[in-house]
Amino acid sequence: MAAKNKSNKLAFLSMPAPASYVAGLGRGASGFTTRSDIGPAREGPSEEVIAEARARRGEEEVDPEQFQDPDNEYGLFAGMTYEQDDEEADKIYDKVDQAMDSRRKARREAREQGELAKHRAERPKIQQQFADLKRGLSAVTDSEWDSIPEVGNLTRKKRRKEDRSFVVPDSVLVGDRAKGEFENALDSRQQEVGGFVTPADSGILTDFVEIGQARDKILSLKLDQISGTTSTSGTSTSVDPKGYLTSLDSVVIKSDAEIGDIKRARMLFDSLVKSNPKHAPGWIAAACLEEHAGRMVAARKIIKTGCENCPKSEDVWLEAARLHNNNDAKIIFSNAVQHVPQSVKIWLAAADLESDPKAKKRVLRRALEHIPNSVRLWKETVNLEESATDARVLLARATEVIPLSVELWLALARLETPANAKKVLNSARKAVPTSHEIWIAAGRLLEQEANTPEKSSDLKTKELAAVDNTIELAVRELRKHGVLLTREQWLKEAEQCESQGSIRTCEAIVKATVAMEVEEEDRLDTWVSDAEGAESKGMVGTARAILAYALKVYPDRRNLWRRAAELEKMHGTRESLDALLSQAVKHCPQAEVLWLMAAKEKWLAGDVEAARVVLERAFNVNPESEEIWLAAVKLESENGNMDVARQLLQRARDVADTDRIWMKSAVFERQLGQYADALQTLETALTKFPKFPKFYIMQGQIHQKLKNITAARKSYATGMKACPKSITLCILASRLEEADGKSIKARALLERARLVNPANDELWAESVGVEERSGSSVQAKAMLSRGLQECPTSGLLWSLSIWSEPRPMRKTRSVDALKKSADNPIIICTVARLFWAERKIEKARHWFSRAVATAPDLGDTWGWWLKFERMHGVEEQREEVRKKCIAAEPHHSPVWQSVAKDDANRGRSVGEILEMVAAALQ
Template sequence: MLQRQKDSGNQPTNYVPGRGRGAVGFITRSDIGPAKVDIGIEQDDDQNDYNDAKYDEWNGYSIPLFNMGDYDDEDREADLTYNSVDRKMEERRQKRMPTNLPEKPSIVNQFSDLKRELAKVGIDEWLSIPDIGDYSIKKKKQDKITPVPDSVIMSAQLSEKNLQTKAHDLNEIGEARGALLSLKLDKISDNVSGQSVVDKRGYLTSLASLPHLSENEIGDFKKARLLLKSVIQTDPKNSFGWIAAARIEELDGKLAAARSILAQGLQQAEDQEDIWIELSRLETPEKAKLILNKAIQTLPHSVKIWLNAVNKEQETEAKIKLLKRALEFIPNSVDIWKELVSLSSESEALVLLYKAVECIPKNLSLWLALAKLETYENAKAILNRARQNLPQEPTIWINAAKLEESAGKNKQTIAIVLSKGIKILKKNQVKIVKEDWLQEAEIAEKCSNVNTCYAIVKAITLEEDKQSDNSWKQDFTQFEQRASLHTARAIIAVEAERQNNFEIWKEYIEFERRHKDEDAQYFDQALELAVTNLPQIEQFWIELILRKQELQQNYLEVFEKSPKSENILLTLSKLEKQQGNYEKAYQYLQYIQDNLIPSDKTWVKMFKLMLLMNKQIEQAEKILTQYPQSDKLWILCGQAKINQKDYQGARSIFEEAIKILNNSLNVWLTYIKMECQQQLYTRARPLIDRAREKNPKSSQLWAQAIRLEIDAKNHKAAQFLLSKALQCCQLDGELWSLAIELEPKTTRKKKSADAVTLCVDNPYVYLSTAKVFLNEGKIEKAKRWLEKALILEPRLGDAWAYLYLIEKEILQQCISRRPKYGRLWKQAKETLNQKYDIEKILIEASKLAQKDIAKLE
């Protein structure tokens, strides 16, 4: 950028720039005309002889280099111009210089104001100054690498060969060195404790643990010392600079220097407690006591110094004596009172706490400690006094509730205390925050005050009184995830009783069911509360009856209190049937038939029971006249004929059922399975065609048709039917499981991978994949696939049967899941009849599974 030049006046007359250097300027012919211009330089060759003979080292040439002639007006004007320029430059320099400086200011004077500002720099600013590094221009020594001579390498190899022969010499050297060390160890003393006894065995270990400082660390110490020295000089009254400098020496292993620095610091900052404590820490125990005694005399109101002096004492009596002396100077120190109480016996502590609360009536912890040491009645009085001194402290009321619980009071009494406390706190302008009270409930749970936990939740919940508020769900989930089960239980129990909602009670029962293994009494309690608050809900009565039966308790008492509904009576009939009491089970069903309006479910149960009781089939068939639209009754009637091996009678029943229920898939499948079991495939195929006309997209009919061809050893027809079935039902898991089993062994895994990809999370596909691995003998992989299938469908009996082949320990898990699905499971159940238990059905199904795996070959 162009800058405006200052006006220095008019230029001299006939001024030509550079004329003194021999320049002639830009002169044209129009300027000089025809004549020759004389530019004022003499051209006399005689006068301008500048050879070496006429040169003198001191005076130069005898003849001037530039002979400008006489001093004329132009020369005078030029000198005046140059002088004026020099004056202006000098004035500008004078304006820039401070007025109070001497004529020639020194560097110290120039930087004096900056040095005064350094006093305001704090320790953190000093420490944050970055390291400038080494920018010196000195040449640094470089390590030279010299090749090792071959002779050294050869000698090392020879010494390695002779190592074994010289082992005994090394042992002798080691023994001699150990003897020498043992003599030196007796003369070594500890710098801190002053003791002269040293552990000789651990001496070499301690030597190995000594720090070895590198050159960089040594350089860091030097920089730190310089920096802290500047800090101390800047502010000598600040103890932090002295302490930091002493700790640098301590880190460098120079305890004496550290002590010396702190001793100097005491002279400057003896009114600061930190430097006394730091010096006592570095001294021996005896000297530390003397230093702290002097510190107490200097600063008798410093709590830290008194407590450090107490810690230096070894005897309990001496500590108590010192603490009592401290209380004479600082009677309102909570820390000293607490330390004194902790060192005293229970009786003495009780007396001390009474004095403490008189001296410091606004300290909550002292009141609570006193209440814990007193009896129940006295503790109540103490908490009342604490409440009067601290009317806005909710912790007092919570501890009062804990006191009532420890005295064996019931939940109602504890709840009254907390409810009253919340009201009084609100009168004293205390804001009731639900989250804080719930945290107190969690703390009470951790301290085993379960009733107090429940009472806190109930009091804070009823205080809000928001019927439409669903924030309790978030709190309930949060505490359950944090394993604070009593707090979570209290939250959902209080909400269930307050809202008396079926969904909340159901969630409450499910919560207790999840944690039943930890404490089953709460599960029973939840069921009892549910039937009490919602007696019209059949589900809760059934849950309670089943729980009583599980505990082998008398569930008939529950039945007497429960409403006499069909579902409850069916549950009781089922329990009696499982125990083998068929007559009693039949009586419950008869009660439904006589007093209620039975559904087809009741008639099915009655029909099955009549078959188990070996009643006449004609008597059982009379039920069909009342419920002809129930396919289950038709199937049971046909199954009874099959059990009697009256196949023609069964066909008549199934044909009659088809006429009435021509769209019932279960009737068609049962009829077809009967013909297949008799290996009457020519009868079964037309039945499948007729059934498919009524149910064209039924995957079960397609699967039954494919299995028929497999049993008939007609694999080509099975493959043809399978391809058509997959076109109709592309994502059916049962059809894909058949596709895996029909695939050749070499490509079976590929087909299994395709099925798993297409039919995501299908238990039948997982089951067939497990069968493939079982056939190959890969037990662990098969087990993982079976477990996946049972996660998706825990009641799949076939998966339990195959898993039972791998490990027998899953029997109890299978019984608890009560499986009911699966082709092999149903086949085993029909073979053994229904009066056998799950264990025997599982064993029979596993035998069928073993044969099924062999077919894959």
């Protein structure tokens, strides 16, 4: 019994272990697997077996690619989002993979290089196999090369035969020559009937002359039939017999695509007019389509049907008349006015068809019976009247029928006498109290009456004042009736009045409305901008009126007076400018520029005594003004009163005592040849103004002219110490040394000046000039490159760079210069000269004009332009350049200043200096 129980207890040892059983798991042991548990190694099932087993179990085959897309996941991770921590984990795994790969990279690459070297050693390339033989070819001589035999055909393939040529026999050439010949000899076998036997000897007689005559006769008969004045249906034909053949060139041959489009459009329009026969635009479009297709009969038939279905549409009747000739169109319009008697377009179109003025009047008067309130019909009827009396009667009737038409009232007022015109305008004002045109017409009528020659000045002034009162009353009355025109609209009306010749009405409108809708602090700027805008449009009267009103409000603004004076100088008369300047100096006595403008205008007018009076009045108000003192000195010196001018300068030095007055005193003495007095004046001036560079410049120039080089050098050196920033002083000192044969010292002076005045293009240009004059072109080009590096936008240096290049490279260099400094006038003038050199005359003239417009103060540009016009222009063009230069009054540029400031050219005009500059330029 005990043995049996023991055997039962140990029976589990022979039983198989559960699937999840791990021995010793309860005592903390971990499971492991030995080779005896696995068994011998064997091959796993194939893919076919796995697929068959899955099919028996009913499992679906899973696509491995579906797990690459998170949106297609299902099962355990289905519906989960790819969050930031997932992305970070993926990046960590990628970094780990990269690190593991880099650990073996060097070893892998070394192994691959070894395998490649071993492969190349076992199987070398063909070029490597013959490398030693190639090196041996270097020792082969020319004779050995020549002794190498030609390679024969070793391929054993059949080669293509070469083309062979043979001499063409003479018989072939003669035969080909005879192919293109015509038989120009007639058959001698002439028959009695006058014909010739054909080459085929068929017996048929042919007379080509008769055939040509018959053909011409038939064609003329056809053309005569076509050119008849009327066709069988009574309508005029449209064929010109003279241009019949040439007109065939204008026939448009439609392509298949166009024909197909026309067919489809015809089907659409046919469906449209059938589905909605009362739709007039559909009939019109269908008719236009047939007209475009060249089927005029069909088009007329369609539009006729449209007129029957849409008799109340004026567009259908107008289209029908257009598609027919004049006679048929008249019949169509006679039917149209029965259905649409209120259509103005139809009546006007019917009147246009009439060639006889009486018939046209009859049609329009018939139209007025049906539509008496049409302004357009009344205007057309009045325009046909040749007699002013008949037109006046018609307009009187028109204003009775249409009292609210401003156009008819104004037209009637224009035809009436001045007395009756006032009555008409009063009636119009009562009928249409909201019309500003009637008030403006009344103002123009008053102005017209005031400007009659027989009126006295007092009466004329009174009536002109009535114009202002009328416009002011108009503004008030219109405001009462709720008509509020803007300030811009009133100014446009003023400009329109000026364009029609009513200047006084224009001024009245400006006075009454220019201050509307403007804040007090913005009035001056607004009025000035309005005046400039009117002047730019050519409305000088409007601009003058705006400035006059502004001067009444701001009489103490000198800039405003100067702006008005400039306007009068450009567009007004000498008397109006004189009157304006007289008022200006009264209101702004401290404005020196206004006194000077007034004196200059008197002087230019030839009244020197009046100019002296103006300057004396200016002295009394501005005793310390150097501008007025210098103007008085210039006036006396220009008129030859040297003693008076010297006395004025003495008084000016005592009263004003400015550096400019001392400088003009020295200049005055130098121009008279009194060099000792000039030097004495400069010595005194330097004690008062030691920092004024022009004193040192003049002193050095006078010493240099007197051949005292040492004194001149001393003056320049002293000036450079006192005024190190003076560019002109440094340049003159350098030129003095260069003229004395000391180019090295000249370079040193310019080098020191460039250190004191960095990035100065004039100093760099002078340094380049020193190198060129010394004969060192290479050094000059290097100096120019350095200058462009320091002054990359200098037009002066870029101009020198362009001319230093060879001629083929100048165009490219000029393009670079324009990119760096596009609006520089020196560059623009240089480009003009390049076009001049290439004989591109119109382009050169355009660029010269652009250069002077960019900087009109540069005199050398005007000189180059005049020099150009001397060679390629006519006298009118040269005169235009002179006028523009005189108006611009240039003062700068090297050559211009050297000519203008020369003592020998004292007193010369701008035009004379221009001629001398043009001759001096090279």
